[in-house]
Amino acid sequence: MQVFEVLQGDSPVVLGQPHGGTHVPEAIATRLNENGRGLADTDWHITRLFDGLLPDATVVKSNIHRYVIDANRDPSGVSLYPGQNTTTLVPLTDFDGTDIWSEGQEPSEDEVEQRRAAYHAPYHDALPAELERVHNKHGVAILFDCHSIRSNIPFLFEGELPIFNTGTNLGATCAPAIETAVNAVAEASGLGAVLNGRFKGGWTTRHYGRPETGIHAVQMEISQRAYMEETPPWNWRDDRAAITRPHLQQMLEKLSEIALSGTL
Numbered sequence: 285m286q287v288f289e290v291l292q293g294d295s296p297v298v299l300g301q302p303h304g305g306t307h308v309p310e311a312i313a314t315r316l317n318e319n320g321r322g323l324a325d326t327d328w329h330i331t332r333l334f335d336g337l338l339p340d341a342t343v344v345k346s347n348i349h350r351y352v353i354d355a356n357r358d359p360s361g362v363s364l365y366p367g368q369n370t371t372t373l374v375p376l377t378d379f380d381g382t383d384i385w386s387e388g389q390e391p392s393e394d395e396v397e398q399r400r401a402a403y404h405a406p407y408h409d410a411l412p413a414e415l416e417r418v419h420n421k422h423g424v425a426i427l428f429d430c431h432s433i434r435s436n437i438p439f440l441f442e443g444e445l446p447i448f449n450t451g452t453n454l455g456a457t458c459a460p461a462i463e464t465a466v467n468a469v470a471e472a473s474g475l476g477a478v479l480n481g482r483f484k485g486g487w488t489t490r491h492y493g494r495p496e497t498g499i500h501a502v503q504m505e506i507s508q509r510a511y512m513e514e515t516p517p518w519n520w521r522d523d524r525a526a527i528t529r530p531h532l533q534q535m536l537e538k539l540s541e542i543a544l545s546g547t548l
């Protein structure tokens with residue numbers, strides 16, 4: 285099993301997909317409890333959702349499940365949302381706050397470090413390498429970090445999420461034109477949109493988004509009802525995806541256009 289996969293393209297846009305992977309190494313899988321083995325917090329079908337929308341975009345995706353180690357969390361273990369419920373570098377619970385490890389099988393600090401070196405680090409060697417390659421070619425690179433989540437998770441947030449949740453850490457991770465373009469498409473979709481609401485961008489977006497260096501990052505957290513069933517077995521829904529995908533395509537095309545315009 286490859287830890288991550290890279291599909292190289294010539295576009296200035298790089299799609300990050302840290303949470304679509306479902307692989308759990310056997311020695312770790314046996315320590316998950318029944319709830320954990322359900323892998324409920326996967327960004328299900330995220331590669332399929334974006335497949336072909338911007339044919340020349342680079343894709344960097346992790347194949348390892350976030351319960352092994354979360355590629356979108358600070359490797360030093362700092363909380364993404366201090367003071368709020370959130371999941372950690374190696375989560376102990378799922379998004380509902382329910383334990384995922386069998387009793388006494390939670391990973392030790394040493395194991396977290398081993399998993400970081402084996403699964404988190406390789407992904408985060410590959411992603412900046414692609415951003416640098418694209419940046420060298422165009423003088424600019426835009427990381428569009430692709431995520432999805434169940435629409436209703438009372439442990440994490442109140443009520444139902446809008447379909448498109450754009451995160452730029454309050455504008456810190458990209459040029460204003462990028463944030464504005466993505467959110468404008470999201471709002472015009474009529475499907476429901478929020479900018480820097482509950483989801484402000486994970487560690488990936490915050491870590492790589494350095495607009496002053498020509499590397500911009502934006503996170504798109506999509507409510508899963510936009511393209512799938514939100515209960516096991518998490519089936520893909522063609523009818524829903526057909527409505528959602530054109531808006532995502534428009535966002536990516538717009539970002540590519542802005543990047544190539546030389547105005548960033």
Ligand SMILES: [Zn+2]
Pocket residue numbers: 303327356430431432
């Ligand atoms: Zn995610």
